[in-house]
Every structure is written in C-alpha cells, then in structure tokens.
Amino acid sequence: MGRSIGGCWQGVVSTGVLYGSLALFTSVLHNVFLLYYVETFVSVYKIDKVSFWVGETVFLLWNSFNDPLFGWLSDRAFLSSAQTGSQVTSPEVVLKRLKALSANGPLLALSFLAFWVAWATPGLQFLVCLCLYDGFLTMVDLHHSALLADLAVSAADRTRLNFHCSVFSALGSLSVFLSYSFWDKEDFYAFRLFCLSLAAFSILGFFLISRLLRQRFEMDVRPRQDEALALKELSVGHAPLTCPERPLTIRQYLKQLSKHKNFMWFVSMNLIQVFHCHFNNNFFPLFLEHLLSDNISSSTGSILLGISYVAPHLNNLYFLSLCQRHGVYRVIRWLFMLKLGLSVAMLLAGADHVFLLCIFIASNRVFTEGTCKLLKLVISDLVDEDFVVNRRKQAASALLFGMVALVTKPGQTFAPLIGTWLLCAYTGYDIFLREPVKDTMGLDAAPGSGTPPLRLGCFHMLVFVPITCALLQLAAWSRFTLHGRKLQGIKSCRQGAQHGGLVDIKAV
Template structure:
C-alpha cells in the first residue's frame, strides 16, 4: 500500500516539475524586491543621498564578486581535492546542490523580510540588507542554475527543465500585480503583512520541494555509498593519481578558462545582453513619460509595464519549442536579427507613430528579456565543453555560472551610467540635478510639449540606437561562437561517454 502511494506521489510530481517550481519561490520575492526596495528606503525610511550611493556602490562590488566566490566554494571539491578511487556520481552532485538550496532558500526569504521593517539607521540597514539579500539570492541562483547542467546532458531534457522554469517564473510575476493592492507609503502595515505571507510561502516551498527532490536522489546515492563502504572494508587500495587527477588551483582554472574560446566569445556577447536588459529596465519609465505620457492613459502604461514582466516568461515557452527544432544557437541569432530589424524600422518610422512606439517599447524589452532566459542553456553547454576539454572528473557547473556572472554583471552598472551620460550629452538634461524641474513641467498640462522637444528626441534616439548598436556587437561575437551543430553533439556524446552510468534521466526519476 505504501509503495503504491509513493509511486502515485512520484508520478504526480516529475523531477522537471519540481525543479521548475523552485523558480516560483525565488521570483515571487525578487520581483517585489526590485520594484519597492528603493522607494521604501527613499520615501519611507528617508535615507540620505550619500548613504544611498555608498550602499549601491558596495552592493555593486559585492554583487559581482560573490558569484565566482560562492561558485568556487561550491565546486572546489571537484577541483582542489584529488578524487582517487570511486568518482563522485551525478546523483551525489545533485544531492549536494539540493542540500544547499534547502538551507539557503529559507534564509533568502528571511533576508527579503529584513527590508520592510526599520531596525537600524537607514544607511546601515540599506547596506546590510542589500548584501545579505544578494548573498543568499546568489547561492540560490547558482545552485538552481547548476542543477540544469547536472540533472541532464541531452538538449531535450534541459529544454524541458527550462520550460518548467519559465512557467513558474511567469506565475511568480503575478506577485507584482498583487503588490499594487497593498502598497501604500502612508500605511505600510498591510504591505508588510503581504511580504510576510510571500516569504512564508517561499520558505515552505523551498523546504517541501527540496526535501522531495533530496528523497529521490538519496535513493540513487545509497548504492554508491554501500559500494564504497564495502571496498573500504576489503582494504581495496585506490588507483594511483593520473595527471588529470591532480588538484586544480584557482590560478590553473582561470588559465584553462582563458583558453576556452567559446566561453570568451559567449561572455563578450552576454555582457552586451546584460547591459541591454538593464538599460531597458532602468529607462522604461523615462521612455513612457517622455515619449508616450501625453498620448496614452496611465492604465495603458501600467499594462505595458505588466506585459514587460510576464510576456518574456510566456514567450520563452514558444522560443524553447523553436530551440528543440532549430537549436538554441540559431534561435538566439534570429532574436538578435529581429532586434536589429525592429529598431531600424522604428528609426525609419520616426517618433510620431504612437502605437508603433508602444509596440516597439514593449517588444524590445520582451525579446531582450526572452533572450536572457535562453542563455542558461548555452552556459550548460559550456559546462559540458569545459568538462570534456579539461578532462574533469566532475563538471564544475556552479563555478562556471559564477564566472559568467562575474564577467557580465558590470553591464548592470554600465547601463544607467552610459544611458544618463548619453542623455546629458545629447540633450543637456541631467536626470539627477533637474528632477525637480522635470516634476514641475509635468504638472503643467496646459502647455503641450512644455519646451522639451530635444529631450523627447533624445529619448527616441536612445530607444532605437542602443538596441541597434547592441545587436550589431552581439551578432559579431555570436558569429565566432562555434559550440553548436555537430560540434555540440560531439561534446555531449563525449561527456555522456565519460560519465556513462552516472548521468540521470530526468524522465526516469
């Protein structure tokens, strides 16, 4: 009876479904964080400008460095210690990732709660909250992304895992819409209760799902542990170390990575992608205000904002079906070409076609964010290539994801800096010094245009020329990326051969 019930439970929740659901417990919190943390500290806690910029500067440094640091701490056992005797199996690696998620997931949810109650001076609380939150978020993201490469090697299995992540990430985006009902700067009590409810749901979700997954993979690990115990009792000596079994230091690893050409070309392309994603996020309100606010209602602007959050996840479901048919390399290449084509068409049409502007502003963000959702599949392929090229005993998934983040996260900083600099150079408009003037202008509806045509034109040119430049740079770098087609199939065959008998069939678990 118990075995039958267990089988039904197992059939009801596949590994891919449980893996994807972990994205829900992250996204419901992170979307709310992105929307409200600045407004909370500026408008409610009254943080001063110096403390705000000091906190953001330290956060940017910590945000870039913690990915490779945590990746190294997670995967150093596969590099720094010789794995003589029986190799670490894929189920054991997956179990290690799940244990990290079961610890750090609830801590991530608790760090989210620390933003919404004043417990220290605003400057100190801002700095500590940002660093704690991003530290636990990084641990969750790294281990969750690494599982994509560790759970399966075949493209179809990885696509299925990514497919479920997109569905649950889209569901998680609805927390943004719910939050509008509770957000009130004058009465913060109900918003705090809402955040507590979200955090409690996330903690429960991380605990239950990671426990279910761990239970499955512990069954896979147990036979290996029994075998190792039996060999130890029989005093079977491990085989002597071969050259590829020697410990790999961080210096050696970085040297190996610098010679990994596809990794370098991917990072070059992805740096531009991260820049463009954050440029769209940072300047979306500016484009709405100066290009569309006189011609569309506030509800239409709200709908455009909502579409920009949810549509990339839903769109990704279609992109993944295209990836299964044509390969992720071709789909990403088509998205770059589409971005270039739409931007050129908008430039030729001009700034006076309001409906075209609405479609372009929304689609530009949707397609750009949609591309980002596919790139984890490419990083997983790079994990396979790194494993084969350097003859590793076990793929260092978390570390490679961390190194990608280290080299591409500066794009987050470049986006607002370059964007505000371009705006200032072209129009003379300083978004920081003249914000009070901008507010006074907006409050004068009687004066159409309000003397700001250069600003409107500057916003339009930024809107179209930034994606044109990004697309050209990305197409150039992407054309040099060779890990696709026959070469990719060969890499996957070699990895599956090297770890024969250890890889996990997602459908079977």
C-alpha cells in the first residue's frame, strides 16, 4: 500500500519540486534560529560577555572546518573510485546524498530544539548548541547544495532547480511572521511549543520527501547495478586492461584547488557576502529599535521584519529569470552596484527620513540575501570547471562546497563580533551591560540635528558596512573569469565526459 502511494506521488510530483521542497524544512528552522538565538542567550538566559565571545570563537573554528571535513568524508569515495575499477555513476551519487539527507535532516530539527530549553549553564549550552546545530546543518546544506551540481549540468536545469528552492524557501520564511505572535522574553512557554511544532513538521518533511526521492532514483540505479554485475562476471579470469590509479589525497586536492584562480577570487568575494548577510541578520532588530521604533508601531516593525525574510526568496525568482537572459555573473555584478548606489544615496539623505530608512533597511537585506541565493549556481559552475580542468572521474560537488565554506564561513562569526565591537567603540552602547560606556570613540550628534549619538552611530553602521562590502566585492568579482564563452566551453566538456551518467531531471 505504502509503495503504491509513493508511486502515485512520483507520477504527479516532479524531481525539481521534490528537491526544492527540502529547502522548506531547513528554512522554517534556520530563519527562526538566526533571528532569536542571540537574543535568547543574551536576554533570556543572561549569558556573560566572556562566555559569548568564547562560544563564538570556538564556533568560528568548528563552523569553518566541519564543511571541508564532511565534504571530504562524503566525496572521497568518488575521488578514489578509479582505484577499484568501478566508476560511480551520477544516480548512485544522488542516492548517497539522499540517504545522508534522510538521516541528518531529522537530527537537525532535534538539535534546533536544544536552544529553547535551559538545560545547562548559559555559556556551556551556547557552545554545545551552536556546534551541534551547525554540524547537522552543514551535513544537510552540503548534500542539498551538492545535489544542484549532481542533478544537472546545464544552466537552464540548474536555474529550474534553484527556482523551486526559492519558492519553498519563501514559504519557509513565513515562520518568521508566525514567530512574532509567540515570542515573549518574559514567558517562553508559547515560543517553545511553537519551535516544537516547527521541528516536528521538519522531521516529517525530511523523512517523506527524501524517501520519495530515494525510491525514484533507486529505480534508475538498479538497472545500472545489474549491468555492472553482468560485466563483472564476464571479466572473471581476465587481467585488467588498465593499471589502477592511486586515490586522490587531501593534500593533492588542496594543491589543485590552490591553482584554481576563479575559486580563489570567488571565495574572496563570498567571504564578504557571508559577513554582510549575517551582519544584517544579527543587527536588523537593533536597527529597527534605535532608528525606527519612535516613528513606527511594533506591528509595522514585525511586518517589515517578516517581509525582509520572505521577499529575498520571491525576488530571487525574478533574479533567476535575469540569470537565464544575461548570465549569473552579470546579475551578481548589477546587485553589487545596486547595493553601493542605494547605500550612498541613503548616506546623503541622512538619518531623519523615516520612510527612506524603512525602504533601505528592508531593501538592503533583500538584495544582499538575493545575491546569496544565486551563489550556489556559481559554485556549481566551479564544480564543473574543477571536474574538467583536473579530469576527474566524478565531480566532487560536496567537497568543493565544503572548501568554499571553509574560507567563507568565518564571516558568519565575524559579523556579530565585529558588529558589537563597532557599536560599543563608536557609540558606547554595550548590548551585554545595557549601560553606555562613558569614554567612547563615538562622534557627537550633528549640531542642531537632535539625533542621539546611539542613533547616529547605528545609522553610520547601517550605511558604511554595505558601502565597504560592495566596493571590495566589485574589485574581487572583476577578476572572476568563469562566465561567457569560457563557461559554455566548460559545460560542453563536462556534458561530453559524463553523457551516459547524468540524470535528466525533467524525465525522472
């Protein structure tokens, strides 16, 4: 009965929709995590500054190194497949990734629940929860992102997959709207029940969708395994025609990667992008409180916050259509220029224009997050280039995504650390002490403006951070060459090399 129901669903729902729906079960959890984990430990659990900094520092190291570690553990079998004489096919790679998602997705949801109940001292719980949650998030994100490169090679097919991810991520962002109805620092019970409901929904979703996808690809893998077994029986007693190749070591892989110039320029740009995205996430409530709270209602602030989480995914649908017409490289460059232009315009307008501030705070996050959503397409192109240039037997998708994260994930930790330091140094406001520091480096408010130093300092942080990020990113992105004819040539080479092993996502 269960198999017939699964077969019915497989006939109705496309692989692209199933792949995209996996983003929903991560998004409903991760958006709530990003918005509330710092506030929970600072305001509810009353963590001290030293424990916060120690936790963030350890998290920085773990957050950076677990991506390449898990990527290597995942892909080393594919890189060494030539030694055994049995090249791993694309459907088998997809099946291995789906099995990893079905196991790690529910564990991610369980680790998410550990944040919202005090079960240890704040410092210890902060450290353990961050590392545990990020470990499972890394496994889910690595395998889900790697599937983008494993399921399809053409830009059109990858854009289609990313389109479904954006739609379901937008639906997942609705959890931010709902969370405001339950969030109460004084009474945490309702919020805990809300998080429990999100976790249960995510566990059920990961289990069902990964099972449907696995059944679909097992149907494609089984004939290949039977064919391989028949060939193996025919070759018994005969010497191998080719000498077995040595498996690739991590040292050799890192040496190859160090010569990959486009990879180097991309991670330089992406490090700044990760920093800016998490800076916006961490300080969005602070900007609302000190720049807009006196001029807008709390309900307006919650709507503005919710829109800023949903709009990037919906806006990304338009960005993806632009990518199909003009290419990912150009669209990302335009977004950097737009970020720079809007920030300069806001700086010239000043901090007293409330309506412009509302638009800028929301649009700054929308366009920054929109850029992040497109970067998976670029990493997938880097997977293709790595495959072609180094003549691999099978693309090391998860490993390359992990190496990107190794260099760029520190930006996630630098954002709250640098942000809180700048805020304290520039304005004298310490989020841990809740009291202004007497001797500060902050500038006085403009004469006659009536703008408090804290408000002026928040405004300068709001505009100068995106200006600096945009300038550095435009400089790095101008050196990236994997676009245009070069990208088309790389894709043609990979499609030719793996013509018999790729899965047609429209046919499956």
